Amino acid sequence: MKKIISKIPICPFIIAVLFFCISCDNKLDIQQAFPFTVGTMPVQTTIVTGNTVEIRCNLKSEGQYTGTVYIIRYFQSAGKGSLRMDDGTIFKPNDSYPLNKTVFRLYYTSASTDQQTITIYVEDNFGQVVQLSFTFTNETTGTRTGTGTGTSRRIARN
Numbered sequence: 001m002k003k004i005i006s007k008i009p010i011c012p013f014i015i016a017v018l019f020f021c022i023s024c025d026n027k028l029d030i031q032q033a034f035p036f037t038v039g040t041m042p043v044q045t046t047i048v049t050g051n052t053v054e055i056r057c058n059l060k061s062e063g064q065y066t067g068t069v070y071i072i073r074y075f076q077s078a079g080k081g082s083l084r085m086d087d088g089t090i091f092k093p094n095d096s097y098p099l100n101k102t103v104f105r106l107y108y109t110s111a112s113t114d115q116q117t118i119t120i121y122v123e124d125n126f127g128q129v130v131q132l133s134f135t136f137t138n139e140t141t142g143t144r145t146g147t148g149t150g151t152s153r154r155i156a157r158n
Helices: 002-007 010-023
Strands: 036-040 052-061 070-078 081-085 097-099 103-110 116-124 129-138 151-155
Touching: 036 116, 036 129, 052 129, 070 081, 081 116, 103 116, 103 129
Parallel strands: none
Antiparallel strands: 036 052, 052 103, 070 097, 070 116, 081 103, 116 129, 129 151
16 A cells, blocks of 8 residues: 555656657747738829839838748839839839848839829748839929828738
């Protein structure tokens, strides 16, 4: 009887060790895809044909993974104009370009007297997309008044 009573305190310890050994997994989970946003400074909403609007952008990720690659592209749904990066790269609509920095500037130049709308897409290599939309109205007097910000939204990709 003394042998059984002396082994009772050891039983919970053995059960706990077995529980922890069985529940362990050798796989290490590494998060690779982190949500990100692209913020902009206020952007003017009026433009004269031939003039350029500066769009200052800041990409912020909730985490860092060295394998993350970002690309940028744009689409112009109304009006005519051109978009270029601060390094001089002139974008073609719907072509993807590598985005190698988190703080960058885009320059939109108007080539139309109509209202102009551009949508910029920033994507990572994990399928996450952030969309920025900007609408510019033509101002014929050459005086720039009004300011605004582009609308930003995350897009779920399937």
